[in-house]
Amino acid sequence: MRILQVAHGFPPDQMAGAEVYTWAVSRELARLGHDVHVFVPGVRPNHPNLARVEERVDGLPVTRLNLLPGSPHRLEITYWNPTVDRCFAEYLRDLRPEVIHVQHTLGLSAGVFQVAREAGIPTLFTLHDFWYHCPRGQRITPRNHLCEQVEPWRCALCVGTWRAVWFRKWGTNYVRGRTAETRGEGVATRALKLPLRTLKYIADEAWRAPILHRNELLLDAMLKADRILAPSRFLMERFVEQGVPAERLHFSEYGMDDAPFRAAPPRPVRDPAARPVRFGFVGTLMPTKGPDLLVEAFQSLPHEGATLELFGAGTGPKTEGYIEGMKRSNRHPGVHFRGRFDNKRIAEILAGLDVLVVPSRWWENAPLTIHESVMARMPVVVSDHGGMRELAERFGNALGFRPNDPADLARVLRRFLDEPGLWAQLAPKRPVRSVHDDVVGLIEHYRALVGPR
Known part of the structure; x- marks a missing residue:
């Protein structure tokens, strides 16, 4: 089957959750013998604007639509771009896929759903965040206040x-x-x-x-997909609140590539008395992800009893000051900023940690890092809300703390120093879904949409 994956980014340029998931699914589909293609936006200064830049990533044919910066910023262009729609229509005429799986349209255009419909190609759509009813995608303000309700005048501010x-x-x-x-x-x-x-x-x-125009248009656009998947029930509920009919949404748990973890040596049984306890953060260093909460919480932990390794980088110039501020505020000798990392090393990185921390201020959806903690058979500390709470209940290897509260986070971290029996209690209660099982399920969706061949 010729399958087209459409996303807002793809490795090695972007390595966040949805991009890594698209990468893993595409590789597994190709391994099973399907003809997989990927279409994403990109910036390649040495190519003309709107050119299709053909690349190979792990053997996968990736087409990056070259969208050079420099056009005036308008709110509409972030979600609806007729020029991109025309380019996508031309690409579909050339590629002739049997089914399209849209992972995200940020940076492209939500018009791709209509373009696919006009081309007569069935479309599966996976939700990864709140972007289709929140211009920032995370339902959190620049001052890190969660948006319990979507109110257009607040969105406009x-x-x-x-x-x-x-x-x-x-x-x-x-x-x-x-x-x-x-x-x-x-x-x-x-x-x-x-x-x-x-x-x-x-x-x-x-x-x-x-804002009203944006959200109404995006709701109408996404409902043009033939089937919609969501990897967390929390995310499904938020979209039902915004007008998506519940019967249009299908729960589909993320599948993970566990090969690197199966290839790694088994995690040894930890001596609860061993010191230091090695805590870790893996992800993007940005305020909504909350690494500053973790650094602040760590200041009250004993210097000889705990270390903190932060793996990840910012998103550009806007986060450089934020990261420097964290470094200046730190007085704990055990805190280390390790910088950008290759996601292919994730099993190796987690093997060097004892406890993973996911302190996000925003609700998240179904963070891949929590899935990775299960595959690494290690405990994780999470903000007790949203998709993180859902995964904590699903896998049983997590402790929660009050969101956006570094003092409560410090209290939970200290439990790993003070309660020897805690480690055994936080062994994962069930495995993650494998990427193979996920892809088998996706193929069933694809075939149902394509119909008899």
Whole structure:
């Protein structure tokens, strides 16, 4: 079967959860004899804008649609891009896949669902985060406050749409007396009413309207997929709240490539009295992932009793100051920032740790790092909410702490120093789903959508 995977990134350029999952699924599909292709956005300065850059990653044919930076930022271009839609339609005519599996459309265009439908190609869609009803994707504000409810005016404040063209256009027309409420009014009348009308316009048009338009359009776009999967029930519930019919969503647990862990030596039984206890963080160093909470919590742990290894890097210039701030605030000699790592080394990295910590401020969905802790047969400490709580209950190898609370995190970490019996209690209660079993399930979905051959 010729299968096209569509995503917002792919290794080695991007190595976050959804990208790594797409990579693993694509490799397994190819191993089983399917003709797998990958279509993602990319930036290749040595190629023309909108060129298709053909590459090979682990033997997989990867097409990166070259989207060079430099175009004016508009909210719409982050989710709907007719130019990308035209390029994708041309690509489909050339490739002629039998089925399309959309993993994400950030950086491309949600119009790909309609393009696929017009081409007569069935589409499976996997949800990985909240982006289809949250412009930031994580339902958390820049000040790290969770959004319990999606309210367009709050979204507008969050992404700054008050700077958008809607307000500039309205302001120009208002001054010239061309808006509906100002036609026939004199300059003095318009000036007296300007403050109230400005606030109303900002609230109703410049802020709320673009977000409402975005979320309604994305909901309509994703419902054009023939089948929708979600790897956590928590994520499914959030999308039902936003208007996705519950019967359209199918739970499908992430499958993991456990080959590196099976090839590694078995984890030895740990002596509870052994010191130091080696804690670790593996992931992107950014505020929503909460590594600063972990560094702060670690300051109260005994210097001789614990170490902390942080594996990962930031997302660019915006996170450099954040990372430097963590380093400056640290006074614990056992804290080490190890920098960027090759995901192929994950089994080796976890073998050198005793406890993994996932302190995310946002809800997460179904973090791959928690799955990896199960494969490494090690305990994990997680923020007690969202998808992390769901996985903690599923696998049984986790302790939770109050989200965004470094003091409570320190309390939980200290338990590994003070409670010898804790280690045995946190042995994983069930294995993760293998990527092979996941792909077998995906193939069943593909065949059901394609129909008799």
